[in-house]
Amino acid sequence: MEEEHLEPIAEISRRCFSKIYVFDWYENAGNMLKLFKQGKVVVRVIKKGEVVIGFGNLRSWPGGGWIDLIAINPEDQKQGFGRMLLADLKAKAKANGYWKISLIVSASEKAALSFYKRNGFVVVGEMVDQIKRGVNGILISCIIDYELHPNQD
Ligand SMILES: CC(C)(COP(=O)(O)OP(=O)(O)OC[C@H]1O[C@@H](n2cnc3c(N)ncnc32)[C@H](O)[C@@H]1OP(=O)(O)O)[C@@H](O)C(=O)NCCC(=O)NCCS
Incomplete structure (x- = not known):
């Protein structure tokens, strides 16, 4: 993530998530850049030519890695870009030593759940989403590499 990605990330977030929950997406993108600069989060963008059409993030979590957001511009969805972005985040997870990655999908986001x-x-179980308050969340995980599990000899 670079400074120049702030605006497109905020705009893609606004377009993709505003119907799901209310948030200041510009402030959120700014916070993501700050954490990225501190090495606390991986943020990846996907471009079509020079245009950023999607992004995803990944950070450390006690049980491996955690994805907060993945989004592809509405007009660029269903063309395989989401899969590419997720594959890239999985590779980053492995490079960071995360044996699994997890995230919460809102119970109402059927298309996102199907995608994952x-x-x-x-599906690991149900849990309250602390960010999207009041929304039932579904906790999902994907094992990246069992060799990276902390209990391995
Ligand atoms: C979820 C999301 C990131 C997926 O991105 P995407 O680019 O549409 O993902 P893909 O194109 O790789 O796959 C989406 C679907 O399109 C289909 N598809 C992929 N390429 C295709 C093509 N060339 N033609 C037709 N369909 C295609 C896939 O089979 C897939 O189907 P599935 O969802 O039933 O598995 C995107 O829909 C999004 O940004 N949604 C809003 C935000 C959100 O909910 N994010 C997830 C929670 S954080």
């Missing part, structure tokens, strides 16, 4: 299931995630 097709890309190797399984």
